[in-house]
Amino acid sequence: xxxxxxxxxxxxVPEGAIASLNxxxxxxxxxxxxxxxxYSGKSPELIxxxxxxxxxxxxxxxxxxxxxxxYVSLLIxxxxxxxxxxxxxxxxxxxxxxxxxxxxxxxxxxxxxVWP
Amino acid sequence: xxxxxxxxxxVICKSGTSVKIECRSLDFQATTMFWYRQFPKQSxxxxxxxxxxxxxxxxxxxxxxxxxxxxxxxxxxxLTVTSAHPEDSSFYICSARDHGGRADTQYFGPGTRxxxx
Numbered sequence: 001x002x003x004x005x006x007x008x009x010x011x012x013v014p015e016g017a018i019a020s021l022n023x024x025x026x027x028x029x030x031x032x033x034x035x036x037x038x039y040s041g042k043s044p045e046l047i048x049x050x051x052x053x054x055x056x057x058x059x060x061x062x063x064x065x066x067x068x069x070x071y072v073s074l075l076i077x078x079x080x081x082x083x084x085x086x087x088x089x090x091x092x093x094x095x096x097x098x099x100x101x102x103x104x105x106x107x108x109x110x111x112x113x114v115w116p
Numbered sequence: 117x118x119x120x121x122x123x124x125x126x127v128i129c130k131s132g133t134s135v136k137i138e139c140r141s142l143d144f145q146a147t148t149m150f151w152y153r154q155f156p157k158q159s160x161x162x163x164x165x166x167x168x169x170x171x172x173x174x175x176x177x178x179x180x181x182x183x184x185x186x187x188x189x190x191x192x193x194x195l196t197v198t199s200a201h202p203e204d205s206s207f208y209i210c211s212a213r214d215h216g217g218r219a220d221t222q223y224f225g226p227g228t229r230x231x232x233x
Contacts, residue, residue, distance in 0.1 A: 031220075032220045032221075034221070034222075036224075041207075042226070042227070043207075043209045043224040043225060043226050043227040044160070044209075044224045045224070046221070046222075046223060046224075049221060088159075088160070090222075092220040103150065103162065103165055104150075104220075104222055106159060106160050107159070108159040109159055
């Protein structure tokens, strides 16, 4: 079982719609959860972080975390063509050797296309 | 805040030469930096974790003698690809952990595209 799994893409939504991206993780002890956006040919950009159960909103983005279900999601409201990118879910585990504490485990990413 | 730079942004070299890539945290101190590699259409692959003042920790399958990492200060880590070959051509990305902020938040540099002829 992979550490972090994301719903298979690609995902295609019309402009103005809600895009829903999902992620599950295997380590129940995980504490920190992140969503990164990666445009083609560019490096990842942090867009959301969430640490406790529930919803966290930032502009058009809402991250949802359910630790009991080991599930984290990202909702993008009023999707724009500029949101077209690959979205990476990342999880930080509490275990690990001292020198590698803080490493993130990434999903393979979900490619989102927002068409006008 | 939380800006990470990389230099160079792209490099083309001949097979057998060595290439050094720099990763700098510009407005924060980073006790830990991470080096990733990404091939086209594939996900990020962690190569190594670099800790200031100590040896890097390499992921399984990554040759430490080929990918030399030095983290001499709280704002600079370098990755040297020694005796590069065409199969080393890839997108190399560093990230840095903000020592003063949430310890587990990583900020990525813009990446270095390496092409080995």
